[in-house]
Amino acid sequence: MAAVGVELAGIRLRNPFLLASGIWGESGESLKGAYAAGAGGVVTKSIGEAPRDGYPNPTIDTYEQWGMLNAMGLPNPGIEEYPREVAVAVAAGVPTIGSVFAGDADAFAAVARRMASTGVLALELNLSCPHAKGLGSEVGSDPAEVERVVRAVVRAVTVPVIAKITPNTADPVALGLAAERGGAAAVSAINTLRALAIDLNLRRPVLAHGLGGLSGAAIKPVGLAVVWQLYEALKIPVVGIGGIRTVDDAIEYALAGARAVEVGTAVAFDGIGVFGRLAAELPPRLDALGFPSWGAAVGAAHPAPGAAVRTT
Amino acid sequence: MRTVVSVVERVVETPSTVTLRFDDPRPARPGQFVMLWVPGDDELPMSLAYVGARKGVTVKAMGGTSRRILDLPVGTRLGVRGPYGTSFDLSPRRILLVGGGSGTAVLAPAAEAALANGSTLTAALGATTKKELLFEERLRSAGATVVVATDDGTAGERGYVTGLVERLLADSPFDVVWTCGPEVMMQKVVAAAGPRSVPVVCSVERHMKCALGMCDACALGPYHVCVDGPVFPAERIASLPEFGRTKRAPSGRSVPA
Numbered sequence: 001m002a003a004v005g006v007e008l009a010g011i012r013l014r015n016p017f018l019l020a021s022g023i024w025g026e027s028g029e030s031l032k033g034a035y036a037a038g039a040g041g042v043v044t045k046s047i048g049e050a051p052r053d054g055y056p057n058p059t060i061d062t063y064e065q066w067g068m069l070n071a072m073g074l075p076n077p078g079i080e081e082y083p084r085e086v087a088v089a090v091a092a093g094v095p096t097i098g099s100v101f102a103g104d105a106d107a108f109a110a111v112a113r114r115m116a117s118t119g120v121l122a123l124e125l126n127l128s129c130p131h132a133k134g135l136g137s138e139v140g141s142d143p144a145e146v147e148r149v150v151r152a153v154v155r156a157v158t159v160p161v162i163a164k165i166t167p168n169t170a171d172p173v174a175l176g177l178a179a180e181r182g183g184a185a186a187v188s189a190i191n192t193l194r195a196l197a198i199d200l201n202l203r204r205p206v207l208a209h210g211l212g213g214l215s216g217a218a219i220k221p222v223g224l225a226v227v228w229q230l231y232e233a234l235k236i237p238v239v240g241i242g243g244i245r246t247v248d249d250a251i252e253y254a255l256a257g258a259r260a261v262e263v264g265t266a267v268a269f270d271g272i273g274v275f276g277r278l279a280a281e282l283p284p285r286l287d288a289l290g291f292p293s294w295g296a297a298v299g300a301a302h303p304a305p306g307a308a309v310r311t312t
Numbered sequence: 313m314r315t316v317v318s319v320v321e322r323v324v325e326t327p328s329t330v331t332l333r334f335d336d337p338r339p340a341r342p343g344q345f346v347m348l349w350v351p352g353d354d355e356l357p358m359s360l361a362y363v364g365a366r367k368g369v370t371v372k373a374m375g376g377t378s379r380r381i382l383d384l385p386v387g388t389r390l391g392v393r394g395p396y397g398t399s400f401d402l403s404p405r406r407i408l409l410v411g412g413g414s415g416t417a418v419l420a421p422a423a424e425a426a427l428a429n430g431s432t433l434t435a436a437l438g439a440t441t442k443k444e445l446l447f448e449e450r451l452r453s454a455g456a457t458v459v460v461a462t463d464d465g466t467a468g469e470r471g472y473v474t475g476l477v478e479r480l481l482a483d484s485p486f487d488v489v490w491t492c493g494p495e496v497m498m499q500k501v502v503a504a505a506g507p508r509s510v511p512v513v514c515s516v517e518r519h520m521k522c523a524l525g526m527c528d529a530c531a532l533g534p535y536h537v538c539v540d541g542p543v544f545p546a547e548r549i550a551s552l553p554e555f556g557r558t559k560r561a562p563s564g565r566s567v568p569a
Binding site: 022023024025026027029030032033045051052053054056057058059060061062064070072075076077078081199201202204206208264265267268269271272 | 313314316347349351352353354355356389391521522524525526527528529531533534536539560561562563564565566
């Protein structure tokens with residue numbers, strides 16, 4: 001059977017399926033539960049300097065066939081409280097990546113330092129939430145700012161730093177290159193796409209915040225494109241995110257260049273058992289497709305070296 | 313999937329609770345809840361007090377939004393997602409229902425269904441005062457034996473409903489206890505039923521956002537109340553350190569329940 005273990009930025013994972021940030025990540029017990037269900041590792045909810053309630057409901061709107069919109073508004077208990085949650089997962093041996101957000105490089109470094117001290121194996125910088133004023137993609141849309149933030153965090157911590165890139169920009173590759181220059185060990189892409197749902201009968205936006213982020217099947221081709229471009233342009237590994245619900249979705253991301261993948265929206269439709277199913281189905285599917293390992297599939301859809309002009 | 317309904321009936325049940333009825337033909341089971349969206353305000357999880365095609369929620373004035381829901385007139389349009397969550401097993405033959413305050417709202421449709429199936433049911437209802445007793449007549453007319461306790465003694469026995477529960481369990485055999493109300497009350501019910509080996513089923517409440525088992529807002533130990541609950545066998549939750557002690561605030565912070 002094909003080997004599915006993954007090494008990502010120095011972290012060893014039993015399979016490439018990471019729990020995406022924002023899903024099941026508020027409590028330590030839930031992080032443990034996602035790993036017990038079969039995930040290769042987990043990414044915490046994005047944690048900031050202070051507690052945030054997030055937006056009022058409705059914070060989500062679902063469309064089973066193609067995905068969902070959300071505008072949670074980065075709710076989180078704050079970096080003073082959260083370490084006791086993440087400690088539960090770390091103590092249980094769950095490979096945990098701590099997600100953090102802030103409004104500028106100094107604040108990012110401060111939150112990152114505290115998160116890194118909890119025993120997480122890596123950090124993921126949320127430079128891409130599409131619906132929080134002064135945060136997320138409002139920080140992460142400017143390559144110079146991305147580079148500044150990543151560099152400040154890399155200097156502040158000893159664990160590897162993963163930059164989560166926004167797709168809500170004309171040039172995500174420029175953001176990936178900026179993260180690489182800043183010292184990121186990997187990039188992850190994509191976060192949700194800015195989106196709006198309108199209720200026809202009520203003649204108003206569904207989400208309380210108005211604008212939200214689109215996830216699920218609808219964004220898979222967009223995620224694949226960004227991962228493809230990042231793989232072409234960057235030397236550091238890429239984590240693929242966006243609309244992964246089946247092993248075939250995941251393998252497509254590997255072919256585009258993803259070293260690992262994150263799964264989020266599928267949990268809402270299929271339950272946390274989606275991780276056990278993905279983990280069980282991946283080796284036989286790779287066998288059937290003729291790949292000796294997950295690693296052998298990574299980037300395999302790209303032209304062989306020398307056969308194509310790289311964009312960098 | 314979300315749908316938009318209109319309030320077709322508004323019933324003032326007690327000084328602090330109002331039932332809103334609306335037509336939504338989607339099938340629902342007793343114990344399940346919906347996410348009720350008041351456009352321009354908020355969306356809240358509401359247990360169904362009526363589960364047929366003409367559904368109903370019985371809302372108690374708690375925070376700002378629930379207080380405003382009490383004043384919504386007939387004709388108000390609301391968004392509804394669901395129904396979601398677990399429900400009551402209606403097969404036990406001898407049922408003891410223990411409702412504290414507005415907790416009785418979620419138990420009433422289960423009681424009606426079980427009584428219609430031929431089960432016997434004793435309802436022990438607790439309230440602060442006579443005027444706040446919820447669904448006493450509804451349960452009686454469905455065929456339940458109803459006993460009452462009020463904090464001020466204005467109806468039934470003076471004191472907490474858990475005092476009644478001790479005696480009912482001692483006097484008669486029951487196959488199950490269904491309970492919903494303050495968690496401290498439910499803990500006492502579990503403590504009373506445990507030595508007699510009567511299983512207890514609890515309906516619990518937590519702050520909710522997605523209601524899809526995704527966002528973690530309603531995490532309770534290893535469970536998510538929106539998909540693993542809100543109706544739980546007590547043995548799954550009664551020993552959790554959170555139960556009766558803490559809940560999660562909208563930020564995810566653990567705060568006193």
